[in-house]
Amino acid sequence: MFKELSPWCQLPNNDWTSIIHQGTTKMIESGEVIYTLNEKAAFIYLIKGGRVRLFHTSHEGKEKALIIMCDGTFIGDSTLNDYHFESAITASPTVVVEFERKQFLLLLRNNPILMAQYANTLDRKAQTIALSNLLVACYDSETRVRYALFHLANQFGIPLDSDYKRIYMQFTQQELADLIGTSRVTVANLVNDLIQQGYIIKDGRYYIIPSVNNILPNE
Incomplete structure (x- = not known):
């Protein structure tokens, strides 16, 4: 199972072209923080190209990477009480499409096909993080x-x-x-x-x- 799921989560075959024009396309340089843990989650981001590292930081300042999100995936959608559940930083020059959170959820609600596709990305992300934790533990x-x-x-x-x-x-x-x-x-x-x-x-x-x-x- 470790062969099938990579910590570099990449879903390039997902087709989001029908909603891309509803967001704002941004180019972000490598090493730029997109959002931080416990920051108010106002936006969800589709990664069109590049890599974004999601991570937590301990009280001692030690960073623990969770997963690397690549093209065709979303970041900013993991929240707790409307606040970001992790921090995100670009690991390469990255192109994202920024959506207002409420707008994005409305777009999905009106399109069952996209909703199913998005559910698949969440499933892949959860499986990858679970396997990464298993690798570290065992x-x-x-x-x-x-x-x-x-x-x-x-x-x-x-x-x-x-x-x-x-x-x-x-x-x-x-x-x-x-x-x-x-x-x-x-x-x-x-x-x-x-x-x-x-x-x-x-x-x-x-x-x-x-x-x-x-x-x-x-x-």
Whole structure:
């Protein structure tokens, strides 16, 4: 089941063209906060392109990433008493369509097809977060790193010769550590071990996976 659901939640085949004109399209640079935990939730955002990290921050200031939302998904819709239930920050240059919350819910109410499509995005998000929590609770750091690299190669990999794939999406080891619930040092050591064992190749700022299936952990 960990192979099927990626922490980079992406639903590019969902068709929202019929309502996009009802919102406001915005371009947001990487590293920009869109909203914060406990902020009044006035808007819902459709991600047209890019990546947004949803996270919680502990009282000690430690960040725990929940999920990375990508194209075809929504953010800003998880609320508690009309306040945001998590914080959101762009992990890359991102294009969103901003809807007023009441307007968006009205658009869905008047279109059963879109309502069903939206329900599917909520289901996918909930399943992904649940599986991510299961991985953190029950599996070691190497297993979590291997699954993360598997999904990166599948979703953001460019085919090269044979089974090789270059992961074109740039990410930091700290970002990966935050997502899988471990330290940056642990991720760095595990990545170096996988390089030495031939499971991945470092090519400048990019990683190449010689065999996507071989990167998977043995369970």
